[in-house]
Amino acid sequence: MKDVNVGICGLGTVGGGTFNVLTRNAELIAGRAGCNIRITRVASRRHRDDMDLGSVPFSTEIFDVVNDPSVDVVVELIGGYETAKELVLAAIGNGKHVVTANKALVAVHGNEIFEAAEKAGVVVAYEAAVAGGIPVMKAIREGMAANRIDWIAGIINGTGNYILTEMRAGRAFADVLKEAQDLGYAEADPTFDVEGIDAAHKLTILASAGFGVPLQFDKAFTEGISEVTPYDIAHAEQLGYRIKHLGIARRRDEGIELRVHPTLVPKSHLIAQVDGVLNAVLMDGDAVGQTMYYGPGAGAEATASAVIADIVDVARISASTGALRVPYLGFRPEAMENLDVLSMEEVQSAYYLRITALDRPGVLAKIASILSEHGINIESIMQKESELKDGRIPVIILTHTVQERQVNRAIEEMESLSDIDGKVVRIRAENFN
Amino acid sequence: MKDVNVGICGLGTVGGGTFNVLTRNAELIAGRAGCNIRITRVASRRHRDDMDLGSVPFSTEIFDVVNDPSVDVVVELIGGYETAKELVLAAIGNGKHVVTANKALVAVHGNEIFEAAEKAGVVVAYEAAVAGGIPVMKAIREGMAANRIDWIAGIINGTGNYILTEMRAGRAFADVLKEAQDLGYAEADPTFDVEGIDAAHKLTILASAGFGVPLQFDKAFTEGISEVTPYDIAHAEQLGYRIKHLGIARRRDEGIELRVHPTLVPKSHLIAQVDGVLNAVLMDGDAVGQTMYYGPGAGAEATASAVIADIVDVARISASTGALRVPYLGFRPEAMENLDVLSMEEVQSAYYLRITALDRPGVLAKIASILSEHGINIESIMQKESELKDGRIPVIILTHTVQERQVNRAIEEMESLSDIDGKVVRIRAENFN
Incomplete structure (x- = not known):
């Protein structure tokens, strides 16, 4: 068994979690993977004084990881768009496999990145980019292989779901947001979360992998939850509904619906019962019917769980020939359709x-x-x-x-x-x- | 792209569903798989006059499929223990890959079958054996690769869950069972379902793949739901609990708990909300925390969905070298532990x-x-x-x-x-x- 050498870029929440879980569960992971997964390099702009990196070489220059010939798999956990894109393309250019948890990167630059990886014959894996620790990309790309997926609906932003859950007690949006910020569930600038941009990144990826269409983040519709009132929540409840901030993608003959907005869902449906910071993705396939995947959508070790599952997959996939790998967006490029995203008026x-x-x-x-x-x-x-x-x-x-x-x-x-x-x-x- | 030739043994509910979905979604599946999946042979004891097999050769002798040199993957959907075992071992002996939906076969004879497959260098896949259309084996074997799984709890028999759901309205067990039989949800002999044997088969498989221990079905504890009364259901509700027929597996230092029995679960937990014939598997990993997988646990096309996902996987996996395939029970044989199943007194x-x-x-x-x-x-x-x-x-x-x-x-x-x-x-x- 050949060892797989991993280089981690970024040592924030997820980077730290990935280092810790890979170290703590090394033996167990080797037992599942069939090879040892070794961290041979770590780079991050900031030192983390609270972490013990043991004998693993550390540098503050993330491109050191990409240029290290011993590294087989580059794990991109720096976030953001431009530097991350440059880093990932450089890794691909150096013939390295990539694992990323960066939803913005995949949703916005995924088409270009996957094409580069396909040409270079390397693997780019991104399970952690969608719904954190829930293995939903695996479910949709592999588990649903037999199905024509008709629609996908997800609670894919924990901050928004936490706020709506707390508002059921009659509290105002602004109050709960402040509390969420104090608890560390919401960022100081909550726009990405409460306006649905983060959810739209994830939904864009789910829709492409579910329907076999290119990533089209710029056409996704977003409406946030800041206008939702306790009054409407209470009246929806009286009608038998709960208000959730859903990402919804639907495949129609005319095109794709791609939209994130507050949505009434029947209280009797399981997805209405997903509360707090938790995530869930519900999908409907023509053969299987409805399946749902539930769990933590964020957090250091929960996200690390998905990152490491990807590393193990990459170790396996890299041993198989290109044509038989799991396609990036579920379908082989030549099998993808160029369906348009429909305007909201057509939804x-x-x-x-x-x-x-x-x-x-x-x-x-x-x-x-x-x-x-x-x-x-x-x-x-x-x-x-x-x-x-x-x-x-x-x-x-x-x-x-x-x-x-x-x-x-x-x-x-x-x-x-x-x-x-x-x-x-x-x-x-x-x-x- | 090389075509993959599939031979189907058994044309009952799941066999018929598999034939129909593979035919209907052939193009879509090829787009995901990177190769064409063709049905080149079907065998079943009974003819199905309601199905159009097109030009696919049909015979009433199931071993014809195993002995057909054109068949790459044998799909075993005949059910039962002994003939199925003989069929699967013959397929392995002939160098063919196998996909099965047979939970009894895997739970009871899996150790022997996997060993034979490992030696022969072929793949045996069994996603459909556990929780029907829910891709839970993929989640536990691959998605959870980073985690030490501490426990698994599943509603993994739809008949039992349907009966307990209906009993919440105050109806007696015998009444609801009769109705379930009339609706076709329960067999004429309901023992396998209501006494927990079917659930124990699935739990045995989940526990092995989750914990990395050999299959030990004979040591699983089962207690059925026939003694549960509407009185106890109502009083459990008053305490804030719902009664579900759960399969529970827990890994402890001393050994494994492996048990199926009526169980009170907090009404506030998502698994308490899984009603009717639906299934759900909840698991706890040390990195990810709790995740849950929900959907149909039975039915022609729902189960076919899992069978076909396995065929697609086999097409991919068969192109990779043995050491890097997903291990049968999640862990490489040499990484498995011989932990005992604990007695119920120790639970x-x-x-x-x-x-x-x-x-x-x-x-x-x-x-x-x-x-x-x-x-x-x-x-x-x-x-x-x-x-x-x-x-x-x-x-x-x-x-x-x-x-x-x-x-x-x-x-x-x-x-x-x-x-x-x-x-x-x-x-x-x-x-x-």
Whole structure:
């Protein structure tokens, strides 16, 4: 058995976790891998005084790892776009395999990186880039090989899910965000998490590997959770739904839906029960039906678990011939389709609408007739006299599935009525059936 | 790209599903696999008049498949122990790879079959043998490669889970079983499902691949669900627990716990929410923490999904050298440990106890002192005056985690009291923390 020599770039949370788990479980991992996985080089801009690297050479220049002839596999854990891309392409250029946990890198530069790797005959693995410790890329690329995957829905940002979970107790978004920041669950600048950008990176990768289409992050739609209110959460619950920040990808004949936004999901569905910082990815295949993968989407050792699984895979895969390796995005390049990402107006969904109506006779009839004219059918409607305040009363409607364009036109028309006050609140809903 | 020629043995539910999915999704599967997967031979004792096999040669002699020189991969879907074993060993002997969905075969004869395959240099794949369409063997053998797995808990028999789910509405076991038989969810002889034998087959396989120990089905403990009553289900719910028929495997320094029995699980845990015929496998790894895999555990195309994923893997794996293949039970043979399966007396668990006490002063004190003498701490206790009937009153106790031996001794002592009527009902409980 030949040893596999690993060089780690980046010694932050995940880099530290990877070093520690590889060291602690070395014997167990060798028993699974069929070879020893040795760390022969570590580089990071900052020293970590809290870590004991033993006899492993350390430098503050990450390109040292890429240029070290003894290194077989470069583990990229520095994050970010440009330097990471340069590092990974340099590694590929030097004939080294790469393992990365960098979702932004894969979602934005993946097409280019995979093409370079394919040409160079090396392997680039990225299980840790999607949903942290959950082996969901393995499930979608290999476990689902028999299936035409119709849709994917994921809770793939722990910070957002934590915030929405806590808001069910009636707390405001800003309050919970602050708490999450204090607890270290949310960054000082929470934009990436709460606006859905991080989730869109992961969703882009899942959609490509599920459907066999190129990565198209720039066309993903994102809507954050900062406008979600405890009021709407409570009323969704009364309708039998829970609000989750979902990434949804759906394959349709016309193209791909690719979107991250707050979404009502039936409380009776398992994905509605995924709370706190945990992640889950649900997918529907034509043969298997619905399967779901659940676990920690972040954290030092949880993410390291996926990084190391990739290293073990690379050790195996690198011994096989190129044509029979697991394709980067699940499908061989020549089997991929250039399907477009659909615009949001073309997306199909159900909708939760909250309309602030003036308390006048005939308002409900006007709302109902506008919806009907736009071909929108109502699943539930809720209006409570007890919620009348200052002559205004909320009307809450859950629609059946329609084209988003229809709902946009109906909302415009409703907002132009003198009987309707302010903006109509709109949250998308999915029934998964 | 070389085509892979597949021969299917057995054309029942799963065999038919495999034929249909491989045919329907042939192009998509080739795009993922990097080669064409062609069915070149089918054999089954019975003809299936409802299926169109096209130009694929069919025979009623299953060994024809094994002896066909054009067949690269033999797919064993006949079920049962002895003929299946003979068939698989003959295929291996003829240098063919094997894919099987046969959990009984793997759990009972797996050690011998894997050894033969290892010697012959062929691959035997069995994803479909555990939890049907859920790619859980891939998760545990490859996705968890970095982890020391501490325990595994699974709802791995759909029939049993369906029955327990329906019993929550207050219905008796026998009633629901009959309905499940009428719906085709349960066999005419339901022993394999409701007594936990089927679940023990799957648990045995999961435990070996998780812990790196040989398959030891004969030492698995099974307790069925036929004694579970709507009364105990309701009282468990009041304590915040749900009763599930779990397969539990735990790795301890002294050995392996391997047991299938009704189990109280906290309602707040995701696994408690897995209802109906669906399956889920929860596992705890030292690096990743808890992950869970959910989906259909049976059905024609769901199981076919796993069979075909294995065929695709075999096509890839067969191109790599033996030493770097994924080991059969997750670990290379030389890395496996010969840990014993512990007796049930050595198992550690919490316990739900229902004691029928005579309504006399001091009974509760006697019960409490017996528990205390055996070192058993009480988590919750419930006794309701309103349930007093014929001078008898149920006392319901949930204990903290103890050794099963302690509980057995305490129960013996309680049952010998003149204040206690009949047998003490005992159901194990797990908190997963």
